[in-house]
Amino acid sequence: MGTFQIDFGEDRHSKIVGIDLGTTNSLIAVMDLTGPRILEDAAGRKIVPSVVSSLRDGRLVAGEPARELLLTSPEQTVYSVKRLMGRGVSDVQDELKLFPFRVAGDSESVIKLQLGSRTYTPPEISAVVLRQLKDNAEAALGAPVSQAVITVPAYFNDAQRQATKDAGRLAGLEVLRLVNEPTAASLAYGLDKRKEGIIAVYDFGGGTFDVSILRLHDGIFEVLATNGDTHLGGDDIDNLLLRIAIEDIGSDGGPSIADDPEGVQRLRRAVILAKEELSFAPEAKISLDYKGTEYQRIIDRPLFERLIAPIVERTLDPCRACLADAKLTPEDIDEVVMVGGSTRIPLVRTAVERLFKAKPHTELNPDEVVALGAAVQAGILAGDVQDQLLLDVTPLSLGIETMGGVVSKLIHRNSTIPASATESFTTAVDGQRNVLIHVLQGERELVKDCRSLARFDLKDIDPVPAGFARIEVRFLIDANGILNVTAKDARTGKEQSVEVKPSYGLSEEQVEAMIQESFDRAEEDLRERQMREARVEADSILLATEKAQKNDAWQNLTPEERGTIEKAKQDIQAVYNGSDYRLLNEKIEALNHATQNLAENMMNTAVRGALKGTKID
Amino acid sequence: MSSPSRKFYEFFGLERKLDLDENTLQKRFYELSREWHPDRFSRKGPEESARAMENTAIINDGYRTLRDPVKRAEYLLTEEGFPIGEQRSKDVPPELLEEVFELNMALEEMRSGDESARPQLEEAKAKFVGMRGEIDGQLKSLFAKYDASDSESETAKQALHEIRGVLNRRRYIENLIRDVDKALNPAISAGETLEDQL
Numbered sequence: 001m002g003t004f005q006i007d008f009g010e011d012r013h014s015k016i017v018g019i020d021l022g023t024t025n026s027l028i029a030v031m032d033l034t035g036p037r038i039l040e041d042a043a044g045r046k047i048v049p050s051v052v053s054s055l056r057d058g059r060l061v062a063g064e065p066a067r068e069l070l071l072t073s074p075e076q077t078v079y080s081v082k083r084l085m086g087r088g089v090s091d092v093q094d095e096l097k098l099f100p101f102r103v104a105g106d107s108e109s110v111i112k113l114q115l116g117s118r119t120y121t122p123p124e125i126s127a128v129v130l131r132q133l134k135d136n137a138e139a140a141l142g143a144p145v146s147q148a149v150i151t152v153p154a155y156f157n158d159a160q161r162q163a164t165k166d167a168g169r170l171a172g173l174e175v176l177r178l179v180n181e182p183t184a185a186s187l188a189y190g191l192d193k194r195k196e197g198i199i200a201v202y203d204f205g206g207g208t209f210d211v212s213i214l215r216l217h218d219g220i221f222e223v224l225a226t227n228g229d230t231h232l233g234g235d236d237i238d239n240l241l242l243r244i245a246i247e248d249i250g251s252d253g254g255p256s257i258a259d260d261p262e263g264v265q266r267l268r269r270a271v272i273l274a275k276e277e278l279s280f281a282p283e284a285k286i287s288l289d290y291k292g293t294e295y296q297r298i299i300d301r302p303l304f305e306r307l308i309a310p311i312v313e314r315t316l317d318p319c320r321a322c323l324a325d326a327k328l329t330p331e332d333i334d335e336v337v338m339v340g341g342s343t344r345i346p347l348v349r350t351a352v353e354r355l356f357k358a359k360p361h362t363e364l365n366p367d368e369v370v371a372l373g374a375a376v377q378a379g380i381l382a383g384d385v386q387d388q389l390l391l392d393v394t395p396l397s398l399g400i401e402t403m404g405g406v407v408s409k410l411i412h413r414n415s416t417i418p419a420s421a422t423e424s425f426t427t428a429v430d431g432q433r434n435v436l437i438h439v440l441q442g443e444r445e446l447v448k449d450c451r452s453l454a455r456f457d458l459k460d461i462d463p464v465p466a467g468f469a470r471i472e473v474r475f476l477i478d479a480n481g482i483l484n485v486t487a488k489d490a491r492t493g494k495e496q497s498v499e500v501k502p503s504y505g506l507s508e509e510q511v512e513a514m515i516q517e518s519f520d521r522a523e524e525d526l527r528e529r530q531m532r533e534a535r536v537e538a539d540s541i542l543l544a545t546e547k548a549q550k551n552d553a554w555q556n557l558t559p560e561e562r563g564t565i566e567k568a569k570q571d572i573q574a575v576y577n578g579s580d581y582r583l584l585n586e587k588i589e590a591l592n593h594a595t596q597n598l599a600e601n602m603m604n605t606a607v608r609g610a611l612k613g614t615k616i617d
Numbered sequence: 618m619s620s621p622s623r624k625f626y627e628f629f630g631l632e633r634k635l636d637l638d639e640n641t642l643q644k645r646f647y648e649l650s651r652e653w654h655p656d657r658f659s660r661k662g663p664e665e666s667a668r669a670m671e672n673t674a675i676i677n678d679g680y681r682t683l684r685d686p687v688k689r690a691e692y693l694l695t696e697e698g699f700p701i702g703e704q705r706s707k708d709v710p711p712e713l714l715e716e717v718f719e720l721n722m723a724l725e726e727m728r729s730g731d732e733s734a735r736p737q738l739e740e741a742k743a744k745f746v747g748m749r750g751e752i753d754g755q756l757k758s759l760f761a762k763y764d765a766s767d768s769e770s771e772t773a774k775q776a777l778h779e780i781r782g783v784l785n786r787r788r789y790i791e792n793l794i795r796d797v798d799k800a801l802n803p804a805i806s807a808g809e810t811l812e813d814q815l
Contacts, residue, residue, distance in 0.1 A: 176659050220647050381659040389654055415681055418655065418674040476674055479655045 016147045016176060016382050017137050018184075018374025021126060021164065023082040023207030023233060024341070026050050027371035028133040030141065031379035036188060036372040039140040047367065048136065052128045053077040054116030060125075062132040071269065074100060074261040076116055080235055083207050084111050084122040085167075086159030088504045095231070098239045100261060109504050123167040123506065124514060130171035148173045149378045151370050152481075153208040154180035155228030155395045157441050158453050159504040161482050166511050170518060176381050178480040181205070182212035183392050184373030185339040186221055188364060197334040198224075200322075202352050202360070203370075204315060205340035207233035211319045213326045213333070219387040225325035225414045226395050227318035234275075234342040237308050241271040241299070244307075245286055249295050263290055278304050279344040305347045312351050319355055325414050336360040339369050391416050394477050398453075401438035405447040410475055413443065420476040424490065431463040435471060439483065452503035456485050459497045471496055531581040538572050538588050545569060545595055553601035561597060568594045625679035625692065633768060635690060635760035635780075637683060646680040686756065687787065690780055697768075699777050701784060710786055716741075720793065727800040735801065742797045745790050752787045759783065 018029045018036070025047045029038045038046045045064065053066035054076045061069075070077045083095055088109045096103065104112040104119040112119040130150075137145045150173075152164050161178055168175035182201035196217060203210040210228035214221050245267055249257045257263040270288045277284035283300040323329065336352060338360045343349065352360050364372070379385035393414045399407040400423065410421035425435050435458040442450030461469050470490040477483055487496035501507075506514075545565065548554060554562070568591035575583045626633050629645045651657075653676060658669040682688045691701050720741050726734040763776040 177656070217647060220650065377656075380656050383657075383660055389651060389656060391650055391654070416677040418670050419677050419681075420674040421678075476670075478670060479673075 014143055014146060015141060016149060016378035017134075017145050018371055018376070018378045019130065019133055019148050019150045020181070020184075020371035020374055021082070021130065021150055021152075021167070022050055022370075023080050023205060023235065024050055025206070025367060026129050026133055027368060028137045029368075029371040029375035030137070031375045031382070031384055036375035036379070038368055038371055039137045041136040042139060048129065048132055049079075050082065050126075050129050051077060051079045052081070052115070052125050054118075058116055058118070060115070060120075060128045062129045071262065071265050074265045075102070078113055078115060078125055080207055081113070081122050081125045083231060083235075084113075085126065086122075086157065086161070086163035086504055087111065091504075098235075100264070109502075110506055121506065121514075123163050123170055123511075126164070126167035127170035127518075130167055130173060134171060134173060146172070146174055147176050149177045149179055149374045149381065150175055151181045151184050151374050152178050153205075153228060153230055154182050154203075154210040154212055154226040154392075155208070155230050156180075156481070157230075157396055157451055158481070158483050159451075159502065160230065161480060162502070162505050165480070165482070166506055169511060170514055172518075175480075177377060178482070179374055179377045179390070180210070180212065180223075180226065180392055180395075180481075181208075181370045182210045182226070182337075182339060183214070183221065183223055183390055184377060185337055185369045186212075186214055186373070187376040187388065187390065188369045188373035189337055189361065198328065198332050199335045199337060200319070200333045200356055200358075201337045201339060202315070202319070202343065202356075203228075203339040204342040204348060205233050206342070207231070207235045209233060209315050209318065211315075211322045213322055213328065220389050220391060222391045222416070223393045223414075224328070225322045226393055227322040227325065228395070229314065229318060232311070232314055234340075236311055237275060237342070237345075238268060238272055240307055240311070241275060241286070242268055245271055245288075245295070245297065248297055249288075249290065257290060266290075267295075274299060275304075276344075279346065301346075308345070308347060312345075312348055315348075316351060316355055319352075330355060330357045333358050337369075338362050339366050341367055392479070392481070393417060394419060394481055396441040396451075397443055398475060398477065398483065399440050399442075399450070401440065401447050406445060407440050407442070407447055407450050411477060415477075417477050417481060418479055420474060422472055422474050425458065425469075425471045425473055426467050427461065427464070427469045428466055430466050432466065432469070433461050433463060434459055435461065435469075437473065437485075439475070439485070453483065454503055455501045456487075457499040457501065458487055459499055461496070462489065462492070473498075527579070527581065531579060531584070534581040534584040534588065535576065538576060538584060541588055541591055541595075542569065542572060545591065545598075548595065548598055548602060551602050551605070553598055553605055556601055557598060561594075564594045565591070565598065625675070625683055628675055628679055629683065631683075633693070634764045635686075635693060636757070636764050637689065639684060642680070642684055646676065646684075649676045686753075686760075687784065690756065690760070690784060694777055694781055694784075697777055699781050701781060710789060713789075717793070720797070724796060724800050738797050738801055742794060742801070745794045745797070749787065749790050749794065752783055752790065755783050756780065756787070 015030050020027045027038055027046055027048065029036050040046050041048070048063040049067040051066040051070055052060055052062045053069035053073065054060055066077055070079060078101070080099055083099070084092060084101065089103060089107045089111055092111065095101070102114040104114045106112060106119070110121050112121055113125065115125070134145050148168060150164055150168055152161055156164070164178060165175045182203040185203060186199060186201050199214050199216065201212045201214070208228065208230050209232040210226065212226040213224045215224055242264070246258050246264070257267060267288050270286050274284040274286040278299065278301060283298055285296055285298050287294070287296045333356045336356045336358045338349070338352065343362070343366050349360055349362070376385060376388070377390065380388060380390070394411065394417050395413060397409050397413045398411040399409040402408045410423060411419050425437065427435065437456045437458065438447070439453045439456060440447060440450040441453050444450050458471050458473070461471065471487050472490045473485060473487045475483060475485055485498055485500070487498050488494060489496050568587065571587045572584070572591060575587055578584070629642065629649070631637065631642070631645070650673070653669050653672040655666060655669045655673060658666045682692045694701055723734040723737045723741070727738055759776050759780050763773055763780070766772040766776065
């Protein structure tokens with residue numbers, strides 16, 4: 001039904017939303033006149049678990065329902081898919097030992113996961129979560145949402161960023177900007193109120209760890225250096241406790257829980273509850289009623305801290321490297337901001353405080369701060385926030401393969417983005433038409449130790465003697481941290497065509513095909529809905545007709561009229577279970593038409609009955 | 618590396634001097650960023666957005682180049698027709714020959730886990746850091762010499778020529794320091810062991 005739209009003068013543009021697409025949880029926020037605000041779903045929940053489950057009919061659901069399904073049908077459910085974004089099968093062998101990912105056999109440079117009867121790439125799975133967030137936001141705002149800022153771990157490489165952008169497109173969102181999570185958090189903290197200073201953001205989430213050091217200057221947030229580990233998070237602590245609990249249960253001589261996915265997921269949840277409790281209680285109990293046996297284990301804080309100390313320690317090396325890159329010492333850090341659920345752990349807080357020699361900020365909810373910051377960035381893009389500006393950096397050096405498998409660096413890590421470099425290439429053979437450029441990311445010297453990003457094929461080079469061609473290739477890392485390559489022939493000045501072959505990730509064609517497919521599926525969904533609606537209509541008219549047939553008016557119809565109605569009823573029954581809603585609607589219309597006389601007769605009878613005994617003057 | 622068509626000094630509105638005031642440069646960087654950052658153009662058309670990105674890339678590349686005295690000098694040398702690319706030789710400066718030979722032996726020992734080489738390496742590092750300091754002093758006075766002269770003059774050309782020589786020596790010493798650092802402290806000097814987990 002129509003509702004009043006209150007116009008705040010923003011009619012020209014719909015809201016740009018800010019999305020924290022997390023390993024464990026995701027949130028969506030917008031910028032209001034008063035500041036950033038998380039949007040809730042219809043049930044008033046802010047957090048959408050980053051879990052996707054396939055229902056029996058093949059539909060995918062995300063969020064809380066999927067999280068529940070993780071317990072009852074773990075085989076139909078995926079979580080922590082962010083760990084697989086932009087990665088190939090060979091990258092994730094370690095991960096596969098710890099996570100119940102069901103990788104499909106035909107996976108290559110892009111992983112495919114088996115979910116129900118189909119396979120999906122990680123961007124497709126993430127798109128389901130994004131779509132849920134989008135739906136929630138549209139319901140909360142009462143307006144369509146089509147543009148978004150999405151956050152990524154600062155240490156995400158090009159392929160991981162591209163995969164996130166692809167996920168946005170698949171969910172029907174134009175991704176205006178990818179923002180690094182720690183940087184977004186610093187925006188949310190509104191630390192610009194402090195005009196000058198150096199801050200460190202320590203972001204320990206469900207699956208990733210980032211650290212960034214920023215200089216604040218009059219509303220400008222300039223990232224000086226960033227570092228991290230894209231495969232280190234609260235998940236690792238869960239897995240640690242889970243292993244212990246599985247061993248315990250095994251050693252009790254009971255049935256082996258490790259081979260029972262449902263049991264493992266229930267145990268995982270019990271372990272997470274205990275972990276969370278240990279952040280404020282001196283001890284917590286992992287307890288699970290498994291196949292009639294009560295498993296219980298008390299873990300106290302000192303034991304917990306001994307267990308997780310190596311994981312916490314692994315976050316400190318990137319912090320030290322980040323300080324070194326920023327050419328700073330701990331004494332230079334004025335403030336530390338804590339982000340991510342894992343920073344609730346007291347040991348993490350003490351470790352950070354000790355390293356940076358500054359008391360960490362924990363005022364904002366560490367689960368929400370990244371989404372709030374994304375909304376601030378959305379406000380900056382919309383022009384609503386004028387005084388703040390983010391200058392971010394690329395986390396990894398970019399280089400090209402040269403002779404002997406050595407990488408020649410073109411853009412160094414911690415360069416402010418957009419950043420660019422130009423390099424000349426020539427041909428080695430007379431008449432050579434193609435030059436293949438292999439681009440890599442990473443800090444090591446050798447190709448084999450860096451991350452292959454893509455191969456760029458310079459095509460249709462003018463056939464000239466060897467060494468004569470001069471192709472100038474420009475490598476540009478944009479404000480999203482994603483590489484763009486253009487080339488021109490330096491002799492003729494004409495644009496040179498470049499074909500991109502991503503090493504890990506979807507090609508443009510694949511993304512297009514997926515978007516098309518999702519349109520097709522949306523159409524299918526629409527057809528199905530219309531069919532259901534037509535059936536409801538058919539039910540109601542059939543019921544009404546049957547009722548009418550018991551009325552005196554039925555007997556007043558001619559035999560032909562009665563025959564037509566019976567025929568029309570049978571016609572509806574015949575197409576009722578089909579899939580063509582138009583045909584069913586046609587038959588409904590036919591019955592409607594055939595019963596017109598009957599309806600009129602009934603109406604007249606009713607009116608006469610009502611008028612009976614009423615004196616008309 | 619950077620295409621010569623990109624006039625960083627002009628873009629920043631700065632005189633072509635080798636001795637730049639860091640604060641002035643930073644101030645210009647922030648001003649230009651506020652003016653051109655792509656974030657300010659996301660509601661604009663594709664052409665304006667593209668131009669914003671191009672200009673911001675120049676601002677960032679320029680700031681990165683100009684704020685570092687060594688990179689700044691290398692950039693100006695290239696611009697003035699003294700390319701440093703081909704001069705990058707691995708040849709050991711003669712006065713360092715003996716020193717480097719001994720250093721390499723110590724590095725080998727250290728890398729194979731022989732901690733007894735540590736004091737020698739630390740001593741060598743201190744010495745090289747001292748040499749780098751001296752070189753930076755030389756650069757500073759050569760910068761002043763260049764800045765004081767007419768950029769077309771023989772004096773200026775002579776200064777650039779000398780700067781190129783000093784930069785090569787500096788680069789060599791810089792690499793030695795890096796190698797020693799790596800051997801002394803494999804964990805931190807990396808960023809490198811971290812990428813292993815990627």
